[in-house]
Amino acid sequence: MKKVILLCGSPKKDGNTAQLLKECARVIEDNGVKTETISLAGKKISACIACGKCEAGAGECSIDDGLNDIIAKIKEARGFVVGSPVYFGTARGDVMCALQRIGMVSKAGGNFLSRKVGGPIAVARRGGHTASIQEMLMFYLINDMVVPGSTYWNMVFGRMPGEVWEDKEGIETVQRFAENVAWLVDTLE
Numbered sequence: 001m002k003k004v005i006l007l008c009g010s011p012k013k014d015g016n017t018a019q020l021l022k023e024c025a026r027v028i029e030d031n032g033v034k035t036e037t038i039s040l041a042g043k044k045i046s047a048c049i050a051c052g053k054c055e056a057g058a059g060e061c062s063i064d065d066g067l068n069d070i071i072a073k074i075k076e077a078r079g080f081v082v083g084s085p086v087y088f089g090t091a092r093g094d095v096m097c098a099l100q101r102i103g104m105v106s107k108a109g110g111n112f113l114s115r116k117v118g119g120p121i122a123v124a125r126r127g128g129h130t131a132s133i134q135e136m137l138m139f140y141l142i143n144d145m146v147v148p149g150s151t152y153w154n155m156v157f158g159r160m161p162g163e164v165w166e167d168k169e170g171i172e173t174v175q176r177f178a179e180n181v182a183w184l185v186d187t188l189e
Helices: 016-032 054-059 067-076 093-108 129-142 167-186
Strands: 005-010 034-039 079-087 118-123 155-157
Touching: 005 016, 005 067, 005 167, 016 034, 016 079, 016 118, 016 167, 034 067, 054 079, 054 093, 067 093, 079 093, 079 129, 079 167, 093 129, 118 167, 129 155, 155 167
Parallel strands: 005 034, 005 079, 079 118, 118 155
Antiparallel strands: none
């Protein structure tokens, strides 16, 4: 299905990361690909407990915290974009917990992430963007995913909600990334 799932890792429903992913989704849709944004706000995503049940053929994670619903949507989509605010120089912990568990279920379930299109976006007040992008990018690369580039790294500056719009270069970078995601989804379909 020509659809991209966007996972918003912000605890704030209308924070900078949410606003940025909304713009990313708008550009993807303007380029002919459907989107669905899922927010982690209000969810309690647990870390992988290495129980091995996903490897035993269950096809989903044994932890019942709502992540399996997200995994089911990712399985059906052609693309997967993750946005995270930067906390203490890295992506939020629950974002990485989600990505690690999604990756484990994919590896155990026929590598459903393989050749999906997507990439990470990081939002921070001052620094830690590149470390966060690199941290999240590892998920994409080890899962055999296709990551399009842009005119710069997918990072935007902003602290208070709405400040991201002042970073014109960051917004343009994410818009071009979104165009490239849509183009690749359409091309690879």
